[in-house]
Amino acid sequence: MNRQVQLAVLTVLVCLASQRVHADEHVADREALLELKAIAEKAMSEEDQIQTLGPHVTDDFSIVTFTSRQFDDFDVFVKEWNISREKFLQGGTYSVKLAHEPATFDGDIATCHGNSTNIMTTGEGQRYEFNSPWTAVFRKENGQWKLLRAHSSINPFSNPVLDANIQKYLWMIGISAGFIGLVVGLLAAKWIARGKTKPTE
Structure with missing residues (x-):
C-alpha cells in the first residue's frame, strides 16, 4: 500500500472516529x-x-x-x-x-x-x-x-371531546325545540277547538 493510499485510509478513519465521538456527545x-x-x-x-x-x-x-x-x-x-x-x-x-x-x-x-x-x-x-x-x-x-x-x-375545531359536547348541545337543542313545538301545537289545537265551540250570535 503506497503512502497516498495509507494517508487516504487514515483520513477516512479519523473522520469516522470524529463523527462517532460527535454522535455520542449527548x-x-x-x-x-x-x-x-x-x-x-x-x-x-x-x-x-x-x-x-x-x-x-x-x-x-x-x-x-x-x-x-x-x-x-x-x-x-x-x-x-x-x-x-x-x-x-x-x-x-x-x-x-x-x-x-x-x-x-x-x-x-x-x-x-x-x-x-x-x-x-x-x-x-x-x-x-x-x-x-x-x-x-x-x-x-x-x-x-x-x-x-x-x-x-x-385542534380547537376538530377533537373528540369538543365533538361530543357539540353533539350533546345539538341534542339538547333538539329536545328543547321539540318540547316548544309540542307546547305550541297543543296551544294552537286548544285555540282552534275553542273557536269551533264558540256559540254563534
Whole structure:
C-alpha cells in the first residue's frame, strides 16, 4: 500500500472516529431526558401523581396546557390539574404516551418536541382519544436536567371531546325545540277547538 493510499485510509478513519465521538456527545443527556419522559407519562396518567414532577422542574418553571391556560407556579398547576382531571373524568381514567423527535442541545438548554396520544375514559364509560403536539424546554442545573418550559395544544375545531359536547348541545337543542313545538301545537289545537265551540250570535 503506497503512502497516498495509507494517508487516504487514515483520513477516512479519523473522520469516522470524529463523527462517532460527535454522535455520542449527548448520549447520557438523551438517556436522562428519556427517563424524565417516562416520569412525566406516569405522573400524568396515574391519579394523584402529577405532584411527583415537582423535583424535576425549575424554580422558574412555566407551562401552557391544551386548555390555552398558562401556569407560572407549579403548585397552582398541580391544583388545577387535579380539579380538571376530576371534572372531566368523573372517576374515569386518563393515559398519555409521548412520542418524540431527537432533542437538540445548546449549552445547558435542551429542546424536545413531539406528539402525544391521549386516551380519556369517563366514569360513565365514554372513551375519547386525541393527539396533542407538545414542546418542552429543559435546563441542566447542577448536572441534572429539569423542565423549564412546556407547551401542548389541541385542534380547537376538530377533537373528540369538543365533538361530543357539540353533539350533546345539538341534542339538547333538539329536545328543547321539540318540547316548544309540542307546547305550541297543543296551544294552537286548544285555540282552534275553542273557536269551533264558540256559540254563534
